[in-house]
Amino acid sequence: MNWELIERKTGQSLDLTDAEAVWLLERTEPSDLERLYRLAREANSRLNGRFVSFVHNMNVNYTNICDYHCTFCEFKKSADSPKAYVLRFEDIKSRMEQAEGKLSEITFQGGLSREVKFQEVLNLLSQIRSHFPDVHVHAFSPEEIHYYAVEIGEPYVEVIRRAQEAGMNSMCGTAAEILDDEVRRKICSEKISSDGWCEIIETGHALGLSSTATILFGHLEQPEHVANHFRRIRDLQRKTGMITEFIPLLFMPDQTKLGQAVDRALDRIQYAFKMIAVSRLYFMNDIRNIQTSWVKLGWDNALESLAAGANDMSGTLYSENITREAGGRNGEYVPLAQFVSEIERIGKIPVERDTLYSFQKSRYPEHQPVSSERILQ
Numbered sequence: 437m438n439w440e441l442i443e444r445k446t447g448q449s450l451d452l453t454d455a456e457a458v459w460l461l462e463r464t465e466p467s468d469l470e471r472l473y474r475l476a477r478e479a480n481s482r483l484n485g486r487f488v489s490f491v492h493n494m495n496v497n498y499t500n501i502c503d504y505h506c507t508f509c510e511f512k513k514s515a516d517s518p519k520a521y522v523l524r525f526e527d528i529k530s531r532m533e534q535a536e537g538k539l540s541e542i543t544f545q546g547g548l549s550r551e552v553k554f555q556e557v558l559n560l561l562s563q564i565r566s567h568f569p570d571v572h573v574h575a576f577s578p579e580e581i582h583y584y585a586v587e588i589g590e591p592y593v594e595v596i597r598r599a600q601e602a603g604m605n606s607m608c609g610t611a612a613e614i615l616d617d618e619v620r621r622k623i624c625s626e627k628i629s630s631d632g633w634c635e636i637i638e639t640g641h642a643l644g645l646s647s648t649a650t651i652l653f654g655h656l657e658q659p660e661h662v663a664n665h666f667r668r669i670r671d672l673q674r675k676t677g678m679i680t681e682f683i684p685l686l687f688m689p690d691q692t693k694l695g696q697a698v699d700r701a702l703d704r705i706q707y708a709f710k711m712i713a714v715s716r717l718y719f720m721n722d723i724r725n726i727q728t729s730w731v732k733l734g735w736d737n738a739l740e741s742l743a744a745g746a747n748d749m750s751g752t753l754y755s756e757n758i759t760r761e762a763g764g765r766n767g768e769y770v771p772l773a774q775f776v777s778e779i780e781r782i783g784k785i786p787v788e789r790d791t792l793y794s795f796q797k798s799r800y801p802e803h804q805p806v807s808s809e810r811i812l813q
């Protein structure tokens with residue numbers, strides 16, 4: 437393996453192999469990393485020009501009660517914890533009404549507990565749908581679909597259909613963690629297998645629901661596990677074409693059990709940049725959008741990671757519980773105007789997108805990017 441080969445392939449938009457992805461992930465020299473970021477930046481520029489998107493959204497974590505014991509999670513609470521909650525529709529409604537301007541999307545997910553039944557969750561979803569008919573509801577990870585399928589004794593397809601009827605518009609590609617069963621057994625042994633995760637996403641796609649795809653990295657995984665994950669996602673995308681974006685999620689070790697077992701000397705921000713860059717190159721021909729997370733990386737690092745191949749700044753995220761519970765230090769909301777002005781400040785063109793990146797269906801020259809003035813009107 438060598439840089440000449442990688443440069444030739446990425447320059448011609450040829451697919452990288454798993455071994456090439458592993459080789460890139462193993463690079464640590466600053467000069468190598470600069471070279472990697474440059475290639476990823478060029479690939480992104482060919483695909484997305486100077487456009488940087490973001491979505492005006494809100495996370496609705498309908499409950500934090502969860503019976504699972506994923507070692508990376510401090511969001512979950514037991515039912516008898518004084519901090520346990522189950523949201524009522526009135527809570528959700530008032531939060532949504534407090535949002536600045538018009539919300540485009542809510543992400544609707546929760547813990548997995550016998551205390552919270554599928555029908556209750558569907559009722560919440562239906563109420564959201566009828567009160568906020570224009571808001572896109574991005575809902576349920578494959579793990580939730582699996583959990584509710586077991587609860588009601590129905591196949592995945594039926595659970596997804598009922599969720600769709602209640603108002604779900606697309607599926608969350610979360611709970612993927614690492615799609616490699618060796619690592620899954622160590623960090624989330626109660627969760628479905630990699631095959632199960634892919635099967636549920638594919639079932640949702642067959643029913644017309646797009647999804648995202650995520651990876652949780654920065655814990656026990658090795659580059660080979662990451663490459664296995666990438667291959668599963670790329671294979672899935674080649675079958676269905678309904679993955680809208682890839683979202684690398686950096687593990688936040690503070691206050692988690694898994695945090696005691698990870699390499700604390702690792703430069704986590706540098707690793708995050710490398711993950712963004714390698715995923716851009718690996719998915720170059722299949723997934724156009726690579727997201728960076730300001731909640732995980734911090735605002736300034738997230739902006740900087742746009743030079744390593746990312747093209748989406750994630751969401752305004754009016755309420756973000758999961759990362760803060762796990763020791764993340766970043767805030768829970770960035771105003772719309774800040775997205776616009778900061779993206780403009782670094783010489784990029786901000787675009788407020790919807791969940792499905794509809795603006796990419798029109799040709800760029802015809803597209804009207806947002807400007808600070810328009811957004812503040």
Ligand code: SF4
Pocket residue numbers: 502503504505506509510511512546547548579624
């Ligand atoms: S990651 Fe999800 S399933 Fe696992 S313990 Fe946390 S809330 Fe429960």
